Amino acid sequence: MDEIFGFPPQLLFAQIFMGLINGSFYAVLSLGLAIIFGLLRIINFSHGAMYMLGAFSAWFGLQYLGINYWIALVLAPLAVGLFGLLIERTMLRRIRHVDHLYGLLLTFGIALILEGALVQFFGVAGQRYPTPDELQGGINLGFMFLPYYRAWVIIASVVICLVTWLIIERTKIGAYLRAGTENPDMVQAFGINVPLMTSLTYGFGVALSAFAGVLAAPIVSVSPYMGSNLIIVVFAVVVIGGMGSLLGAVITGLALGVIEGLTKVFYSEAAGLVIFMIMIIVLLVRPAGLFGRPE
Amino acid sequence: MKQPRHEAQSAASSKIADNAEEHLCIRDLHAYYGESHILHGLNIEVWRGDVVTLLGRNGAGRSTTLRAIMGLVDKRSGSILLSGTETVQLPPYRIARLGVAFCPEERAIFASLNVEENLMLPPIVGTGGMSIEEIYSLFPNLAERRKSQGTRLSGGEQQMLAIARILRTGADLLLLDEITEGLAPVIVERLSEVIALLKQRRYTVILAEQPSFAAPLADRNYIIEHGQVVEEIAAEEMEAKHELVESYLSV
Ligand SMILES: Nc1ncnc2c1ncn2[C@@H]1O[C@H](COP(=O)(O)OP(=O)(O)O)[C@@H](O)[C@H]1O
Numbered sequence: 274m275d276e277i278f279g280f281p282p283q284l285l286f287a288q289i290f291m292g293l294i295n296g297s298f299y300a301v302l303s304l305g306l307a308i309i310f311g312l313l314r315i316i317n318f319s320h321g322a323m324y325m326l327g328a329f330s331a332w333f334g335l336q337y338l339g340i341n342y343w344i345a346l347v348l349a350p351l352a353v354g355l356f357g358l359l360i361e362r363t364m365l366r367r368i369r370h371v372d373h374l375y376g377l378l379l380t381f382g383i384a385l386i387l388e389g390a391l392v393q394f395f396g397v398a399g400q401r402y403p404t405p406d407e408l409q410g411g412i413n414l415g416f417m418f419l420p421y422y423r424a425w426v427i428i429a430s431v432v433i434c435l436v437t438w439l440i441i442e443r444t445k446i447g448a449y450l451r452a453g454t455e456n457p458d459m460v461q462a463f464g465i466n467v468p469l470m471t472s473l474t475y476g477f478g479v480a481l482s483a484f485a486g487v488l489a490a491p492i493v494s495v496s497p498y499m500g501s502n503l504i505i506v507v508f509a510v511v512v513i514g515g516m517g518s519l520l521g522a523v524i525t526g527l528a529l530g531v532i533e534g535l536t537k538v539f540y541s542e543a544a545g546l547v548i549f550m551i552m553i554i555v556l557l558v559r560p561a562g563l564f565g566r567p568e
Numbered sequence: 569m570k571q572p573r574h575e576a577q578s579a580a581s582s583k584i585a586d587n588a589e590e591h592l593c594i595r596d597l598h599a600y601y602g603e604s605h606i607l608h609g610l611n612i613e614v615w616r617g618d619v620v621t622l623l624g625r626n627g628a629g630r631s632t633t634l635r636a637i638m639g640l641v642d643k644r645s646g647s648i649l650l651s652g653t654e655t656v657q658l659p660p661y662r663i664a665r666l667g668v669a670f671c672p673e674e675r676a677i678f679a680s681l682n683v684e685e686n687l688m689l690p691p692i693v694g695t696g697g698m699s700i701e702e703i704y705s706l707f708p709n710l711a712e713r714r715k716s717q718g719t720r721l722s723g724g725e726q727q728m729l730a731i732a733r734i735l736r737t738g739a740d741l742l743l744l745d746e747i748t749e750g751l752a753p754v755i756v757e758r759l760s761e762v763i764a765l766l767k768q769r770r771y772t773v774i775l776a777e778q779p780s781f782a783a784p785l786a787d788r789n790y791i792i793e794h795g796q797v798v799e800e801i802a803a804e805e806m807e808a809k810h811e812l813v814e815s816y817l818s819v
């Protein structure tokens with residue numbers, strides 16, 4: 274086996290692997306977006322900024338407070354999640370009763386402010402975040418070299434997505450969330466504190482994003498705009514998968530990462546575009562998305 | 569407007585003689601959806617264990633009355649006392665925790681939950697709710713279909729589920745909106761048995777209904793028009809006031 278479709282297998286596997294890594298980020302981010310959209314009906318435009326905040330707080334923690342990667346992986350999502358909760362309580366809640374377009378504008382504005390503020394303090398240049406010692410190096414699988422850290426990124430992402438999905442599909446809290454996504458008034462009429470649930474949901478969605486940010490810190494450069502570059506693609510992923518389905522968001526995220534990777538092998542000029550082309554086709558053929566239910 | 573006042577007084581005084589407890593007292597209730605002013609100073613009094621109906625033409629404000637009790641309107645003013653506690657400022661989840669449960673006209677069965685999850689969704693808010701076994705024996709169809717998606721049930725089964733789900737919670741004030749709407753006669757018959765059972769168990773029930781279903785079950789009937797109570801008729805007067813009721817309800 275020296276060639277597959279005329280390409281060396283090493284190249285092919287390497288790109289599939291790279292695609293899976295990107296896909297992991299797409300999956301975690303679009304899962305958070307879909308959860309937030311479900312209950313708040315808001316397209317959270319500050320999602321990329323929250324991802325960036327996750328990475329930045331990990332970097333800041335290491336640089337100035339000596340907080341290591343593993344602790345950051347827990348603390349950064351908590352801190353950013355709490356920040357999200359405050360944003361929901363103080364701002365998003367106030368515009369719940371007006372057109373959802375305002376929510377989009379508000380979260381977009383928040384993203385711009387966060388990015389602008391960080392540029393002010395740290396500049397646009399990327400910061401390097403070291404790979405944690407435990408995950409240095411890699412293993413040669415014969416057909417490709419597998420860096421441990423990157424394998425960890427994929428595993429951690431898939432696990433966090435699965436755990437989130439299981440909580441939502443199999444627990445009582447998840448049942449409240451699913452029911453609240455369909456009919457928040459009725460859930461509230463049963464005695465559930467829906468306003469609190471909404472804040473927690475936003476905080477949780479944002480925390481997922483920050484978790485992805487910490488995962489990304491050692492493999493991308495940590496910079497104020499790292500989120501805005503990624504989030505455009507994630508929005509396309511969400512449009513393709515459909516807002517309705519959480520599992521759909523995860524699967525679409527991973528699959529599109531791989532498709533993007535493969536495009537690099539077969540026709541690298543289109544790699545940056547392929548997701549958007551798929552998005553256009555899906556919008557034309559199935560406007561509700563591959564996994565979405567038409568409203 | 570004057571006459572029902574007197575009847576309310578008399579109903580009240582006879583109840584006080586029975587040592588009955590006032591469960592719900594609505595005074596001068598106004599309710600709004602956005603800018604639309606729907607209820608205009610509504611007064612209702614319900615005693616513990618009573619079955620009360622709200623009658624009226626479509627659009628009279630019966631659903632809005634139930635939703636306003638539950639806190640599910642955009643704005644309310646006036647007074648809604650629940651066993652003496654003022655609730656007009658409370659959010660719906662706090663009102664629910666005082667033992668009020670609502671079965672909406674559209675039933676609101678959750679499509680993303682199966683029958684059992686729909687049934688188990690509402691948290692327990694009071695003591696004395698029915699056990700799950702009791703509910704399944706009351707509604708055997710639900711037991712058979714417990715793993716089906718909620719909205720795959722027939723209309724009648726969905727209605728059973730919508731009622732069953734609030735019987736588990738221990739809520740003792742049940743607000744039931746048009747539960748018989750669009751259902752086959754056998755199912756309507758079954759529902760009237762259920763209401764009779766609830767009455768026997770001393771639930772307080774407010775039904776927004778058609779008189780044909782509600783009158784035989786009710787202790788008292790309120791006729792609502794343009795967001796106000798225009799008549800209050802005790803069960804024993806319904807026969808005699810048949811024509812009056814007809815005239816209010818005819819289109
Ligand atoms: N969500 C709403 N927004 C605005 N107006 C409403 C809404 N729901 C009901 N209404 C209006 O309130 C009035 C009373 O409606 P409703 O309480 O549903 O009447 P009923 O249950 O007696 O048929 C009607 O005029 C109806 O058009």
Ligand SMILES: [Mg+2]
Pocket residue numbers: 627630631632673745746776
């Ligand atoms: Mg109605």
